[in-house]
Amino acid sequence: MADAQKATTLGELRKSGYRVLPVREEIRQNLMARMREGGALFPGVMGYEDTVIPQVENAILAGQDIIFLGERGQAKSRIIRSLVAFLDEETPVVRGCEINDNPFDPICLACRTRLAEEGDDLEIDWLPRDQRYAEKLATPDISVADLIGEIDPIKVAEGRYLSDELTIHFGLIPRANRGIFCINELPDLAERIQVGLFNLMEERDIQIRGHRVRLPLDIFVVASANPEDYTNRGRIITPLKDRYGALIRTHYPRSVEEEVTIIDQERSRFADTEEAVVVPDFMSEIVGEFTALARKSADINQRSGVSVRVSIANYETLAACALRRAIRYNESQAVPRVSDLPFIIASTLGKLELETVEDGREGRVVDELTKKAVLNVFNRHFDTDDFIELQIRFEEGLEVETGSEVPSFAYSERLGAEGGLAPMLQRFGIDPAKQEALFASGAEFVLDGLHLNRKLNRDRVEGRHRYRS
16 A cells, blocks of 8 residues: 555555654654754744753754753753654554554564454554653652553453453553653652663563563653752652663753743733733843842742743733733723832742741842842943933922822823933833823833932832832
């Protein structure tokens, strides 16, 4: 048969000339083909082009099993699941086989018996690539039976002997035969269970307790681990770690620009408000800068890490805050402001572990990081001398009140004709008369930047901030 995809029996598959490759060779060949074609090998994974991805390519080309080691929120699971794309779209398996046996060379007793009896009439199915991936989160309650297999009492009750291989109920690993198997958070797996993986990693087979059966499985094994787990909750035992071919260290975005790009890719989108919510570049930058500072803060447990999810959640919180204000005041655009930043406490605290926990301390840590983020971003965009004219106006008696609940038109009425804001208007292309919400956001950014540079005073008055000379 010319088209192997149409084969329904082993005989038809033979005539088609189809060749079943070991899974590592299959992934390797598909990777090389994709590399020759060019384009992104791991769509949606950013910031790893020159660091992690070349190491992954090397490991696949070398046919090595992989451990991804990194803190939470470093796209470990995304990279692992992306490996499925390097499998063939479909692969032939013995119809009805629990462990996806290769029709040319089945390994389980049931399929070997069927092949001997049926020969070329052995029926086959085509297994799609997305069903050739299995994933298990390591937890302390996992047993060898869950992963490898155990005696099925129902099959024994049906009349089979305990010594009969057909009494075995296969675990998750054998059922992932001829595919990719991933263990997430490997150090959390009890050491006695890790020992059970030795044969799988080295001899490429498994042994079922109480049976002299060895199944030479064809599996590409991948794992993820958090460095914190090595000291806090568990560890990967040395013999098992030695059996993995490559240990690849992941990392957080190396720049605020990368962080912002990831935020824009991963944030939630809602069709009914997508066009109405406009987040200025400087506000996105503040969100990314906040996370970058948190990853260096002595107040935050760096072993636990500061996930990119912090940035994503904070961005979404600011967008929601702006939308709430726009709905309340019937504004056409919803634009986050600096005065909205206190709301990110709710979306930050659950994702950080502080070194010292005191009443009210969490909020102060977030507030200090927020101020540093605003200051750093302002100083990247402007110099305080850019706003000399505005500072003179404040010395002459100008006072401005800002706040998350202040409507946008109040800023345009108060500052719209203020010539001292010209550098901000030019830099961000804002028209105070037509873009009141954007103008309000830009004005707050400038006022707070001048305050943090000690050019303006700021008082808290009834839930608002008053800027003065």
